Amino acid sequence: MKINNITKKVCLGATALLAAISFNSCTDKNDWDVDASYDRLFHTTSLSVTPQDDRVGIEFKKMPNTTKYIVEISTDTLNNEVAENANGKSIIKELTSTPDTIYDLQGSTKYYIRMRGLNDEGKTSNWKYLDKYSFKTKSEQIITDVTPGTYTADVAFKAGKQIDAAYIYKDKDSVKQDVTAAEVAAGLVTLRGLKANTSYKVKLWNGDVVRGTYSFKTNEAFPEGYQIITLSENDDINDIMANAENDKIVIVFPQGLNYQTPLDADGKNKVPTIPANIKSVYFWGAAGDNTPTFNVVGAKFDSDTNRGVIRFYNLNLVNKNKKDNYILNISGSNNIEAIEMEKCNISNTRGVIRFQSIKSECKVGKVSINNCVISNIGSYGVINAKDQTKMTLTDISITNTTITGVEAGAIINTKQAKLNITLDHCTIYNSVQTGKSMFDVNKLKDTKVIMSNCLIGPFYAADDTTIKGVSMKGQQDITSTFYTNDMKWNSGYEIGDELSASSTELWEDAAKGDFTIKNALRSQYQNYGDPRWIVVE
Template identity: 30%
Template sequence: MKINNIFFKKAAFMLLAALTAVSCTDDNDWTTDSSLSRLFGVKDNISVTSGDTYAEITFNYVPEATHYIVELSTDPLSDDVPMGGANALVYGEDESIKPQSGYTGVELTVHGLQGATEYYLRVKARSDHKTESRWVYYKEGQTFKTLAEQVFNIPTSTDISDEWVRLSWNTDNVTNILVQVPTDQVDDEGETILNTIRNITLTDEIKAAREYTVTGLTGSTSYIFTITNGDVKRGTLNISTAAPMPAGNLKYELPAMVTKIDNALLEELFEQAKELAGSDNASVTIGLQGGSTVELSTLSETNEVAGVKIPEGMSVTFFGMPGETPTLVVPKSMNIDGSHNFINFENLKITELSGANYLINQGKACNINDITFKGCELFGFGNTPFRLQGSDIKTIGNLTIDNCLIHDISHAGGYSLIHIDAGGGKGYVNNILIRNSTIYNVKAANARCIVQVKDTDMESCKFVNCTFRNILGGGRYFFDSNGTSKGTSTPVVIENCLFGHMNTKDTRGGRNKTGFEVINSYVTYEQDGCFWHEQAETINGTEFPKTANAIPGFDNLGKADTDIFADPDNNDFTIKDEKIKNMKIGDPRWLN
């Protein structure tokens, strides 16, 4: 132990002497290997904000650094990987990335990245008089991902048909278009698995045109179109093709120059359809060109404007072709005398012209299985779109209004929206269904009901997923069979509906022999309008009288509709209250 202590004391003395000798050099300074005079790194504080083909990168200023090198790569980066690999992008070798005067950080935006791609990132500092720093890695070697790129132009309605979609884009650097449809399966990350049904290789001519029409598609179908450059996605569109022309023995597209459908045209088309069907009962689908305005009228024997007559035995669908929704204008109500399997209106705007007041105002005998309005907007009628009147027997099997907007019906003559005043069974609609629709501004002072069936029995009436605002006149009913001895065989159903502001506080409930079934339907708190108060009550300080023939079963949301809808006074009924939106009530179009 003593010997060891002596040895260490001698060694320490010798080391001190050596250091003293070194300190006595001529330049009175250290002789230093320049490789040991290294810049500090940028620390682990690199941040990235991703774009589609770019990224905004920031990191701290390094003292004495004159510029920086930034490297990104789709391959992993480490100290063993040389700079500038095959899949790397290097920025700053021209000394362009410099500290910014007055800032403690460095900010730069790098371009030329690929969309929806994961990148590794590293940064080093350089100086004119010191050794460059070591690499510093983004999040200790993790990646960041760029956003999905979108080089597709957004298609308009004129770019989408039932059988084709016209695609266009804004770059030449693309190679393929994938056409995919979603499956009912999901991957490990919960994403829907797509089935590629077509892989289109883009020729140089197509690339130069920056446009391609994908044909052979199916109507009313959702497709995912992805444009790529090799394996890199450069844009994605989710497009639903237009509805195809409904079935018919004869399908006829109205030429663009034709602006009127009259009796002569209907009779001509019906003759062709009968020949194809080999029967005196045949169907015709008439397609109106997108964006067109077509008059539905004819001339009488005295050369006056008259309503068209659907030929006996003819079933007809008036159909709006893809593009801007066409408009069907009616100067005189149409004549549906006789027997018809169906009379349908689809994807149209329908309004009156020159005081017609009605679309259908049927007084003569008829027997029709189905009358349907689908995807239509009905507006501007002075009285009502649908009326059965007179003493002849008129029988309609099913009246369906689906996915429609109905508004600004004045009811100046005191009519209901569906008005059947041919009493005692002289006007008969077996089933009425209104679903996925919005009815608003049905608001003359003497406007009557949504549905009125005068002293007549019927099978059913249902309102499903509908939104209502500014409907009903004073002392009028939502549904009325002119008493409680007539009406539907089963209760009138009001399901998943939403009622906003009413025209007047003096509305009534409903009269029907089997009553009403209200399912998951709601009203808003309003100072005007109530047809559900079974007794007088005060809500939020406002007194409401007992409603005559109240319809029970509604829940009150306790809010004014201006607190629920985006802009109801300007007919925007988008539900802005997230809690109510999640309840999935009302017309589904306002839930998005």
């Protein structure tokens, strides 16, 4: 009994002692201090970026007890030894959502980036960095358009984008032109001191960073020795030519003019008729965004004589529809030095150039078409000189041109001995009737078709029937030219090499006139065909 009592007393005493110790532990102050610098948030565990040209997409993982995230972007190195915005030039942004985007960066530039969290009590996390600490923006294109003149060019760019110089490149040479603050604000700089009809490249710089690149060609200058006459809406173009003081004239169609000849006594539009007193005439569209239109009604000569150059430049050349008239309708026996069409949109006409009723010997030196779009053409095609055996024609050249929707027996139909037909960098689609030939030489064995760097799509009203490339075998010289696999040829009359893609797989929307090469095939084929469809990366 005594032993049990003693045991109970010992246990009660121990319990009381433990309770006292426990009470003192809860009420006494710690013998050490807490370092407040370790009392911080956790930084994000994930940070990634998607660089563009003038911006960067940012994605990160949100963390507990964090209300916003501070992002610092700098062209100088960032690490834990560098204070925030140490160079005074950093971009500092507060983000609250993910993903997000930070703007106003420069293209082709290396940036360092870091992020830390912040809460409403002012606590922060350590900095979080990319694995490689930095990223590089893509090449930038702030240029939106270039409008060439003859000796100048207006370069439009995104207003307010900072640049300090434009460099103008020709071949291996370059010229610097300073850019003013007013030009930056307006988003427009005019390049000066250029040469006429010359190819250039312009680059807009800010410091050592290129912010935009664009290639262009200045307009032609008026030819020397020609009388320059500006046409107005109510003028009679025939009176202008008949009353000219010079036998070589340039008739200028102002920007935006939609010119139709006056009505004759029968209520029909007069035919533009080049009189005997005019040896050379340029029908010239003024430069700018609103290309003038000439409703041509089949321009012709009024008599047989020697002619120089007949040239159509920078115009929309049209008639009413593909059953209506021609652009140039030549009859009689005129010796012509050259017929030229450049930088024109030609459409809605029965034929482009037709030779007919030539009953005595005459000579045409060259017919050339360059940098044009030809569409919705009727049964006489682009050039028709069939049966005109009295005429000598030595050279036909079509370059840098798109031909689409030619509902004819041939794009070119000739019967002139020793004629060379040359096509280079052309895009041809939906042209030539079934069972016909793209180029009909009418059994003349000394006529040759030379074709290079062209792209060809299926012919007009394509079905299970076929066409010939050149009407006579062995009279073609074809290099670096390709046709889509939905183009159907007579066996042995193919032009070029077959692609493994159809027209819908090759072009963005050929049926609607968009012959941009689709991205999947761009690297292989975008340097073929009409260069106007090249995508500038």
